[in-house]
Amino acid sequence: MIGAIADDFTGATDVAVALRRRGIRTVLFFGLPPAAAEPPEHDAVVIALKTRTAARTDAVAQSLAALGWLRSRGVRQVYVKYCSTFDSTAEGNIGPVLDALADAMDVPVVAMTPSSPEHGRTQDNGYLFVGDVPLGESHMRHHPLTPMTDSYLPRLLEGQSAHRAGVVTLAQVRAGAIGRRLAELRAEGVRYALVDAVDDADLLTAGRALADAPLVAGAAGLAGGLAAAHARSGHDHAPAPAPQGAAAVLAGSCSARTLEQVAAMIEAGRPAYRLDALADQDPESLARDALAWYDTLDVEAGAPLVYASADPAALRRVQGIVGAERSAAILESAIGRVAQGLVERGVTRVISAGGETSGAVVSALGVPGGMIGAEAARGVPWIHTASGLTLLLKSGNFGEPGLLVESSR
Numbered sequence: 566m567i568g569a570i571a572d573d574f575t576g577a578t579d580v581a582v583a584l585r586r587r588g589i590r591t592v593l594f595f596g597l598p599p600a601a602a603e604p605p606e607h608d609a610v611v612i613a614l615k616t617r618t619a620a621r622t623d624a625v626a627q628s629l630a631a632l633g634w635l636r637s638r639g640v641r642q643v644y645v646k647y648c649s650t651f652d653s654t655a656e657g658n659i660g661p662v663l664d665a666l667a668d669a670m671d672v673p674v675v676a677m678t679p680s681s682p683e684h685g686r687t688q689d690n691g692y693l694f695v696g697d698v699p700l701g702e703s704h705m706r707h708h709p710l711t712p713m714t715d716s717y718l719p720r721l722l723e724g725q726s727a728h729r730a731g732v733v734t735l736a737q738v739r740a741g742a743i744g745r746r747l748a749e750l751r752a753e754g755v756r757y758a759l760v761d762a763v764d765d766a767d768l769l770t771a772g773r774a775l776a777d778a779p780l781v782a783g784a785a786g787l788a789g790g791l792a793a794a795h796a797r798s799g800h801d802h803a804p805a806p807a808p809q810g811a812a813a814v815l816a817g818s819c820s821a822r823t824l825e826q827v828a829a830m831i832e833a834g835r836p837a838y839r840l841d842a843l844a845d846q847d848p849e850s851l852a853r854d855a856l857a858w859y860d861t862l863d864v865e866a867g868a869p870l871v872y873a874s875a876d877p878a879a880l881r882r883v884q885g886i887v888g889a890e891r892s893a894a895i896l897e898s899a900i901g902r903v904a905q906g907l908v909e910r911g912v913t914r915v916i917s918a919g920g921e922t923s924g925a926v927v928s929a930l931g932v933p934g935g936m937i938g939a940e941a942a943r944g945v946p947w948i949h950t951a952s953g954l955t956l957l958l959k960s961g962n963f964g965e966p967g968l969l970v971e972s973s974r
């Protein structure tokens with residue numbers, strides 16, 4: 566059985582659906598599952614944590630607790646899911662969490678890659694690319710919480726870890742030499758092996774080579790490679806019907822793709838309300854005003870959008886005046902409260918854009934987990950919860966420009 570520990574909620578849905586696509590029955594928990602949790606029959610568990618930007622000690626403690634839960638359930642392989650754009654700060658948590666898990670599991674070498682070619686993320690010679698652009702020159706340099714300005718993965722990881730990092734080159738991957746290279750790195754005392762992968766075939770090769778590794782890390786791409794190696798069936802599941810019910814969209818991502826999707830909602834004439842942390846720094850009153858606006862809407866107007874998303878210039882202005890962490894915390898808290906208010910008013914389909922934002926929404930709604938349903942976009946599945954709510958937690962950069970409009974019809 567595979568057990569994945571994801572550092573944010575959208576990443577968790579992304580890795581869960583990568584497993585499910587290969588016929589692996591996957592249960593998703595938001596937060597640490599209770600000790601006595603009895604999920605339906607499954608082959609994989611994904612535990613969604615909100616540790617990407619948490620304090621280090623907290624991120625490590627939560628990840629170790631998740632490891633303990635997974636081990637108590639007999640998990641054979643642990644997968645640490647981080648972002649395909651390696652989102653983290655210099656004080657970030659990818660290194661410390663991996664250090665702690667590898668120590669706890671006594672694993673000498675951990676292979677990993679953020680490569681996810683279907684989303685345009687590829688790793689070559691240890692450098693991460695977003696499309697044709699090195700990560701540090703991509704739009705990720707403007708991220709509100711984890712601006713990425715370096716593209717060389719071993720340096721990024723070593724900056725956060727007590728251990729050294731090396732590369733398994735594309736030539737070694739394609740020559741079937743991953744195992745040999747891992748043994749070499751281990752002999753040199755290098756703990757982390759960043760595996761080059763520029764297409765899906767490379768990820769399948771890596772998945773086969775790592776099928777028995779106790780601890781592996783990366784984005785959803787390599788999890789898909791491992792899933793293929795463990796697959797119950799080689800086929801995608803038949804698409805389930807898209808959910809129905811009153812919908813609302815909440816957007817807190819400032820990623821380039823989300824900005825396009827927010828603009829598409831506004832262009833489509835959907836009612837849209839902007840949460841402005843410059844005008845009001847009290848999450849409670851921000852949310853109260855947004856809900857008062859919602860109460861005036863005509864149901865015929867279509868599913869509404871409540872958003873904080875801002876372009877890089879507007880974001881810099883807010884962060885300069887209110888502070889980056891403070892403005893993010895205010896807006897996440899406000900969006901969580903809006904989500905609660907919307908559900909109290911009868912919304913049953915909650916669509917949320919952004920990883921941190923989705924964590925805030927799901928936590929405010931108190932949803933313990935769910936089953937993975939149809940994909941509204943690649944890596945963006947509907948999540949069916951026991952309470953009857955359906956959730957779409959969209960990674961900031963995922964989905965076509967029309968995704969928010971279409972999923973909320």
Ligand SMILES: Nc1ncnc2c1ncn2[C@@H]1O[C@H](COP(=O)(O)OP(=O)(O)O)[C@@H](O)[C@H]1O
Nearest residue numbers: 709818820873875892893896919920921922961
């Ligand atoms: N206008 C804004 N000013 C300051 N921070 C913002 C603004 N809009 C959103 N944020 C914050 O930016 C962060 C975006 O992160 P996240 O939701 O993870 O998006 P992504 O998936 O694109 O990384 C959130 O913490 C959110 O509250």
Ligand SMILES: O=C(O)[C@@H](O)C(=O)COP(=O)(O)O
Nearest residue numbers: 575576579648649920960961
């Ligand atoms: O790996 C990815 O790109 C996603 O699964 C993911 O983690 C995205 O995070 P957010 O952009 O913060 O939603």
